[in-house]
Structure formats: C-alpha cells, structure tokens
Amino acid sequence: MARIGVFLCYCGTNIGGVVNIPRVAEAAKAMPEVVFVQDNKYTCSEPGQLEIRNAIVDNSLDRVVIGCCSPRMHEKTYRKAVESAGLNPYLLEIANLREHCSWVHGDDKERATSKAIELVKMAVAKVSRHESLFPKEVPVTKRALVIGGGVAGIQAALDIANSGYEVVLVEKQPTIGGRMSQLDKTFPTLDCSACILTPKMVDVAQHPNIRLITCAQVSKIKGFVGNFEIDILRRAKKVDETICTGCGVCMTKCLVRTPSEFDLGMRDRSAIYIPFPQAIPLKAVIDTEHCGHFQYLKARQEGKDVPDCNICQQTCPAEAVRYEEEDEIITERFGAIVVATGFKTFDHSAYGEFGSGRYPDVISSLQLERLMSASGPTSGEILRPSDKTHPKTVVFVSCVGSRDDNKGRSYCSKICCMYMAKQSIMLKEHDPDVQSYIFYIDIRAGGKDFDEFAQRAQDEYGVLYLRGRISKIVQDGKKLIVYGEDSLLGHPVQIPADMVVLATGVEPNDGAPELAQILNVSYDTHNFFVEAHPKLRPVETQTDGIFLAGCAVGPRDIPESVAHGSAAAVKVTALFSRDTLTTDPMVSTIDQMRCVGCLACAEVCPFNAIEPQVLRDGRVVASVNESLCKGCGLCVATCRSGCANLKGFTLQQLLAEVNSLWR
Amino acid sequence: MAVEFEPKIVGFLCNWCSYAGADMAGTSRLCYPSNIRIIRVPCSGRVDPLIIIKSFQRGADGVLIAGCHPGDCHYTEGNYYARRRFAMLAPFLEYTGIERERFRVEWVSAAEGKRFSNVVTSFTDQIAKLGPRQARIGKEELV
Numbered sequence: 070m071a072r073i074g075v076f077l078c079y080c081g082t083n084i085g086g087v088v089n090i091p092r093v094a095e096a097a098k099a100m101p102e103v104v105f106v107q108d109n110k111y112t113c114s115e116p117g118q119l120e121i122r123n124a125i126v127d128n129s130l131d132r133v134v135i136g137c138c139s140p141r142m143h144e145k146t147y148r149k150a151v152e153s154a155g156l157n158p159y160l161l162e163i164a165n166l167r168e169h170c171s172w173v174h175g176d177d178k179e180r181a182t183s184k185a186i187e188l189v190k191m192a193v194a195k196v197s198r199h200e201s202l203f204p205k206e207v208p209v210t211k212r213a214l215v216i217g218g219g220v221a222g223i224q225a226a227l228d229i230a231n232s233g234y235e236v237v238l239v240e241k242q243p244t245i246g247g248r249m250s251q252l253d254k255t256f257p258t259l260d261c262s263a264c265i266l267t268p269k270m271v272d273v274a275q276h277p278n279i280r281l282i283t284c285a286q287v288s289k290i291k292g293f294v295g296n297f298e299i300d301i302l303r304r305a306k307k308v309d310e311t312i313c314t315g316c317g318v319c320m321t322k323c324l325v326r327t328p329s330e331f332d333l334g335m336r337d338r339s340a341i342y343i344p345f346p347q348a349i350p351l352k353a354v355i356d357t358e359h360c361g362h363f364q365y366l367k368a369r370q371e372g373k374d375v376p377d378c379n380i381c382q383q384t385c386p387a388e389a390v391r392y393e394e395e396d397e398i399i400t401e402r403f404g405a406i407v408v409a410t411g412f413k414t415f416d417h418s419a420y421g422e423f424g425s426g427r428y429p430d431v432i433s434s435l436q437l438e439r440l441m442s443a444s445g446p447t448s449g450e451i452l453r454p455s456d457k458t459h460p461k462t463v464v465f466v467s468c469v470g471s472r473d474d475n476k477g478r479s480y481c482s483k484i485c486c487m488y489m490a491k492q493s494i495m496l497k498e499h500d501p502d503v504q505s506y507i508f509y510i511d512i513r514a515g516g517k518d519f520d521e522f523a524q525r526a527q528d529e530y531g532v533l534y535l536r537g538r539i540s541k542i543v544q545d546g547k548k549l550i551v552y553g554e555d556s557l558l559g560h561p562v563q564i565p566a567d568m569v570v571l572a573t574g575v576e577p578n579d580g581a582p583e584l585a586q587i588l589n590v591s592y593d594t595h596n597f598f599v600e601a602h603p604k605l606r607p608v609e610t611q612t613d614g615i616f617l618a619g620c621a622v623g624p625r626d627i628p629e630s631v632a633h634g635s636a637a638a639v640k641v642t643a644l645f646s647r648d649t650l651t652t653d654p655m656v657s658t659i660d661q662m663r664c665v666g667c668l669a670c671a672e673v674c675p676f677n678a679i680e681p682q683v684l685r686d687g688r689v690v691a692s693v694n695e696s697l698c699k700g701c702g703l704c705v706a707t708c709r710s711g712c713a714n715l716k717g718f719t720l721q722q723l724l725a726e727v728n729s730l731w732r
Numbered sequence: 733m734a735v736e737f738e739p740k741i742v743g744f745l746c747n748w749c750s751y752a753g754a755d756m757a758g759t760s761r762l763c764y765p766s767n768i769r770i771i772r773v774p775c776s777g778r779v780d781p782l783i784i785i786k787s788f789q790r791g792a793d794g795v796l797i798a799g800c801h802p803g804d805c806h807y808t809e810g811n812y813y814a815r816r817r818f819a820m821l822a823p824f825l826e827y828t829g830i831e832r833e834r835f836r837v838e839w840v841s842a843a844e845g846k847r848f849s850n851v852v853t854s855f856t857d858q859i860a861k862l863g864p865r866q867a868r869i870g871k872e873e874l875v
Contacts, residue, residue, distance in 0.1 A: 675810065728786075
C-alpha cells in the first residue's frame, strides 16, 4: 500500500476562485491510498514547498500528488521539493487544475469542481503505480552552433565565444550582417547602422573561438542536449575562400547583370559578386543560376550551343575561382544550438490596390532604406526609381502586412511606426523641401525615447500624420494619387505624391518552418518559433539545448534582438558550465523474458535507440540504449507481445488513469 | 424529468504540442465544455489502441487523440505512426459496435489554444448528439 499525499493549490484565486478546493480536498481524503491532504494558497511558493517537504517527512508519504498549474509549468519545481524530503523526485504526479480546469471552465464552477475531483483521482491512480526513476549522467560537448548571422546571432556567437567556448556560426547568405546591414540609420538615435554593426561583424571574423560558415544551412540533426550531431550543408561558392582576396576585379569583368538581392532589386550585380562592400567574409561567390559559365554547362547538357564564359577565372589575380567545387556536408558535434534566423519583410504585391510591382515609385520601406544608404544604389541620394528625380511629396502607408487579418497577418510588426518616423525625418534631412505624409492606424511608439522621437518628426520636421487607411493608389502622369481617409476629420483625402513608401511588416525568414521541423521545435501559425514559455522562458524552446534569439521568435527591434542574443548566449554558457548533464529517465524498457525478437520496435524507433541483443541461450531480443532513447513510446504502442513499456507512462499507469474515471 | 446526458470523454494529448495547446487554451481563458478528461502522453504515437478500446470498454462516450501536426512531431515521426494506426483502428471500432464518430484524431500545435477549444467543443457536441454509448464490449471489469 502506497502512502499518497495530496496537495491542492488555490493559486490565489486562479484555481480557488472557480474550483471549490475544500470539496476537492474532502473527496481526495476518500480516495484509495491517500493518507494526507492539504491545501495551500500558493503551493509553489517557498513556504508552500516547505509544507510539502514537512508533510512528506512527518507522514512518511511515499507518493505525492499536487493539484496545481500545468506540469509544463512547475513539474521541475515540485520534483526538487519532493527530492528535498528524501523521496525519489519521480514519485510525483501533477493534476492540472488550472490550465485544464479552472481557467477554461470559469463559466461553470460546479462542473469545474467535479472535474477537478476527477483530475485528482486520475493523478492518484497513476501515482500509486509510479516507480523510482534514476537519471543518468552524460558528458557535454562544449561547442555551440549559432544558426543565422544577423545581429542577434552575431551577439549570441560573440558572447558565447567570449566566455571561452567554441562557436560555429552558420549563415545562409554569402555574408553575415542580416537585415541590419541593409539599414541606413537606426531609430531613435539616428546612429549609422553600418557603423555600429560592421565592427561586430569584424569581431566575429577575427575571433579565435568563432568559425564562420556562410552559404550554409543545417540539414540534419541527431542526438540530444549536450550531444547534438549536426549536418551542415555548405553550398558551393565556386570560389576558394582561402585564396580570394576580395579585390573585386571579377565583379568588374563579369558580363552578367542581375538584380541585387541586397539592394532589393534597386541595383544590378554581377553573377560573381560580393553582396556589399563591408561583407564578412569579404569573398566573392558565384551565383550559378545566372553565371555564363554554368548556363553554358547547362545548355551543353541540353545539346544547345551557347558560348562559354570563364572571364572571372581568367582575370582573377589570385586564381581563386573553382568552377568544379561541389556542395559539401560538414558533420560536427555540438552541445547547444541558438536559432537566430531572423525575418524578411512582407511581400507587398499582396496589396494589388496599392499598385506595388506596377508603379515603380511605390516602394517598400526597406527599398527606401537602400536608397538612403550611402553605400546604396544611388550613393545615398534619394531619387525615385521611375525617372531618377528628387521626390518632394512622399506618402508613407503603415501596416502593410501587419494587423490585417485579410492578409493572414493579424499581429503588429512593432518596428514600422518607428522606422516611418525615422525615414520621414531622414527624408527631410536629405532634402528640406520634402513633405512627408504618414497614414497610420495607431502610433505604437513604446520604448525608450520612442514617443519623443515620433513627436519630433511631427513638431520639428513637419511630418503630417493622417489617421486612417488608404483605399488605392492611382498613377496620374508623373504623380501617384493616394486615395485615403482621415478618420479623425471623417472625410476622404487625396494626396498627389511623387513617391509612396509601404511600411511592410515583419515575417519569419524563408525556410523557418522547415528548420523548425529539422530541429523538432514548435512554430506558430505565422511560422515564428515558439518559446518554452512566453513570459519566463523567452529564449528557450521545448527542446532542451535549443535556444532562440531575435526576430525568429517575433517582431522586435535592434536593441531587443541584441538583448535576446545575449540572453540565449547566457543559457548556452550556463549549460556548458557543467561537465555532465542528467538525462531524462523516462525511457523505454523491454521485458526480455517476454520479447519474441521481432524487432518491430527497432524499426519504428526514430532515434535508432533499440538494437538486437543476443542472449546467452542464443535468443535474439530487443535492447534499449537508454542514452539514445528520448521516451516517445512509439515502440511501446508497436510491440506485439506487450513487452515494451515506457517508464513514467507505463500501460498500467495510463490504464489506471482511465479506470479511475469509472471507479 | 429526463436527466440531461453528460458525455464522458477521454483525451490523450501529446506532451509537446496538444497538451501545450490545451495549456494555451487555459492561459487564454478559452472556455470549452468540461466533459473531457485529459491524459498526458509523450507522443500520440505512444497511444496503444488497447488503451482506446479499454477506455470505451470502461464506459467512455468518446475518445479524442491529439498530437502535433504532421511534420511537426517532437519525435520526428511519431504522429505519422499514430495516424496510420488510428486509421486502422476506426473501422475496427465500428465492427465492435462503437460509432466511428465517437473517436477522433486531431492535430493541435502548442500555439493553437483556440483550435483546441474549438475541437473539444465540437467533439463534445457531436458526442452529446450521439447520446450515451449503447454497445458494450466484453465484461466491463476492472483491470
């Protein structure tokens, strides 16, 4: 007979306000094997945990049920409390009375109470079949992988490297720097974006603990926290990185011209190119899709006759061009991973009524950023794309791809209000004759000095803010007529503009959900990565050892991304501060006496944790490698002879839960 | 006066997506009928058809399985096995006299509190319409 103690938490009024805890306690006293019942205002508090500890000792309890919030919230807390009383921490079961009961049945207290009683009953039935479990110790590989070389990833990589651990920084593009490198100025201080970012990029390149792999992405992951084995797919650059000096001769000789991704199509680049002058690493890469040599190779395969081009190979002073270079897969071991894949801006062609794509002078905010940049296509002179004249009337349209359910983007992108204020100020700085108009829904300027900055745009730079959305943009000769509504005045307005800037929202980078699937971490309906807890564990994922940083999680500005990157780095270094990790003991077991050796379990195991074992009598049976097993229980449901079981979720425990409902 | 039928539904939720999705429904205070009793499992692939049959045998009016969306399984492919397994189980349930509508498999992610609430509400309504389970499987004895 077990001696079970039941502890019921009011959680202030969160549970107690809906569920009648004294009634649940009364019912719990009558449950089989329950010898002790206690309620508490806040069980998770220090005195609450102490009470659990004392009760275990005083009443010789050997099993504990806690009726409180979700086990995903406080299971670890209570395991520690139980352990401090000398009990095995796995002799604990939590009845989820808050998230699964009081918070969702607040409309019916009576039913919520009877449900709570049953939830406790299920936990009691399950816990009586719990067994002591003992975690194992495994060594930690003290190397970190950072995915994404934007400002968040750079910060995370630098912080981890400065703590003395090796870092591999993987970047999909040919250069690190991310979105921040495309910006001209930053709000609200009008710091030059490149001036504050490039020193950090150089630090990454020169840091003895950081290895940078560009044009690369993660293709496969094996293992678990402390011991990940990761395949990194490095796409062929067709240029030997170790030899290329970044002199740029090849770029001047190349005959191909194709729109530059870095300048968002506002300028052309060659097929062999360095994305921008401050790129890190400052090495050329060949875009095989457009390169004349690779088009020649492709045409030859199809039997067509096209002249070959190898001008870059001929002219490269360092002889670094390698047409024969192939993609390679680099397999390395890591202890922790930081995902900082960043964002891209919303594709505004979804708004046909704004004429995006049809009217050359309707541009996105990031394109304007390139126009303003001294290293941009116009060397910082603001010239509208159609006729290269200076625009005098500029209309900004906010929330393009933000706060618009019709376009599947219900969220606020957070940064647009501020960058519109910044860009309108900068336009005036470039050309005092410019008049900017901003169509907005709300001005969201929450942040240090943000509201003052937005106010300054109006007071000192004469930017006119018009509250309302626009309905359409029509080209009329050289002007773009913007039809909108001033909802404060309550009447329609028309503004003949020279240029229209769409404040495109933030969305996750391409490939984010695919990466999430490779890494086995959650992502939401908008493809942003999901944190382990939105408030208290903002940089962790549900998968131990995988951390998040920057806009991959949701829209945020530069200081927040930097802070997020540092926070992720601290989590990684905390993990690396230990030499060993304890593994989850909730793994599969095989009853080898009953095993018939069909090995159906080994076939379904996603982690190759089950291997055949030959017993002394020659019988072949399945055997679980506990350090590989992650405890999914697939083998248990598959086993035909019923000899596989999952510790912590045994068949007997699950059946006990089911049965208790009708007892 | 006839007593209103209160269906009893057992829900097996995978720890990583659907259990978290149910938590999210709680955090967002999205009310749903209180008839469901949630059992946490590591993966929808852990759910043995035996447990489902046993649940019905004991008297469940409905059984809900919820796991990660296909492709998003925390264990890479557990939900694919679950999907196949339960596709096989459904006709068998019908053979034993349990209406197919009493058994449902759904994919709910950790971020889909609203979806979880909707799933439970619609499933509970569906079971309530079906009424109490008529067919009995074997002797309903304790295990």
